[in-house]
Amino acid sequence: MKALFLATVLALSPAMVCAADVKPxxxxxxxxxxxxxxxxxxxLDHGFTGVEADIWLVNxxxxxxxxxxxxxxxxTLEALYLDPLKKRVSENSGKVYPAGEGFTLLIDIKTEGEPTYKALAEVLSKYADILTVIRDGKVQxxxxxxxxxxxxxxDYMVSEKVRFAGYDGRMPDLASDMPASFMPLxxxxxxxxxxxxxxxEIPFAERAKLQDIVKTAHEKGWTVRFWATPDQPGxxxxxxxKELKAAGVDKINTDDLAELQSFLSK
Incomplete structure (x- = not known):
């Protein structure tokens, strides 16, 4: 029994060291x-500070x-994301990573917006101790x-006095004055x-457009993300x-965890 215990510890130790050494x-x-x-x-094992989960309201x-x-x-959203995040934060001195970087849980609603969001808000309220909370426009x-x-x-989200999630804007919102407390992304x-x-080479006009989008968004306190960028190796x-990184795009989207980790770690 003792030998089995020692073998288990030795088998787990390298993984634990690797997890502790992951750079966010x-x-x-x-x-x-x-x-x-x-x-x-x-x-998390690849140092990602943002993940996307698509949700459906079913029964x-x-x-x-x-x-x-x-x-x-x-x-469920709780089983795959909220419970593991709560456990990790609890076991890691209130942080997702030891370095203390923030973490974004992007939740993509697939079913009808308002009823799904209401169910989501109720679920998120149970995890308020680890979440960013907005009370009367003030961000905690x-x-x-x-x-x-x-x-x-x-409209429903705007009407809330207390929110447990921000709103993901779209490019037409770039010209708006939406507060970052409501639309952080x-x-x-x-x-x-x-x-x-x-x-x-990226056309000069498109590089300038990308840089202008990021600059404008950052001046208003928003972070920036694009989806549908090329994601096949090559x-x-x-x-x-390289262009996204150079322009200061805050979230680079990928399905290839290892390759983006390698690229950003260079």
Missing amino acids: LLQAHAHNDYEHQRPLLDA GKLLVAHEEAHIKPER TGTVTAVVSGNRPK LSDNWTKIFTWKGDG PQREAVW
Whole structure:
């Protein structure tokens, strides 16, 4: 029995050391994170500071899946994300990473906006001790910041006195004066804004446009994310990643955890 215990400790120790040594990467965001073998945990092992979970309201439960056909009753938002995050924060001196970097949980609503959001708000309220909470427009920054994307019931969210999640804006919101306390993140589809997909040099006008978007958003206190950027291995993806990084885009979207970790760690 003693020998078995020692063997188990020795087997676990390298993994524990590796987990403790993971460097948090501020720009690393796991797109469709729940499709990885170990949702959330694989992203954390690669230093990601943002993950995306798509949710469906089914019989009063918030279930995580990309397509309705893939819904499974045991894959709840709580089981895959909120409970593991709460446990990690509790065991790690109130932090997701020892370095204390913030963490974004992007929640993409797939079913009807308002009823799904109401169910989400009720669930998130149970995790208020680890979440960023907005009370009467004042932000109480938590270890984890939840942001609602997809079918966002904007008017209902604006009306709330207390919120446990921010609103994910779109490019038309760039011209608005939406407070960062309500809209901390501005996201949009790369292919609807830019024609360049990583072949050759980025056109001068498009590089200037990207830089202007980031500059404007940052001046208003918002972070920036694009989806639908090239994500197949190759020079096109790396070229786009270089431009996003250089422009100061806050969240670089990918399904390839290891490669983005390697790129951002160089």
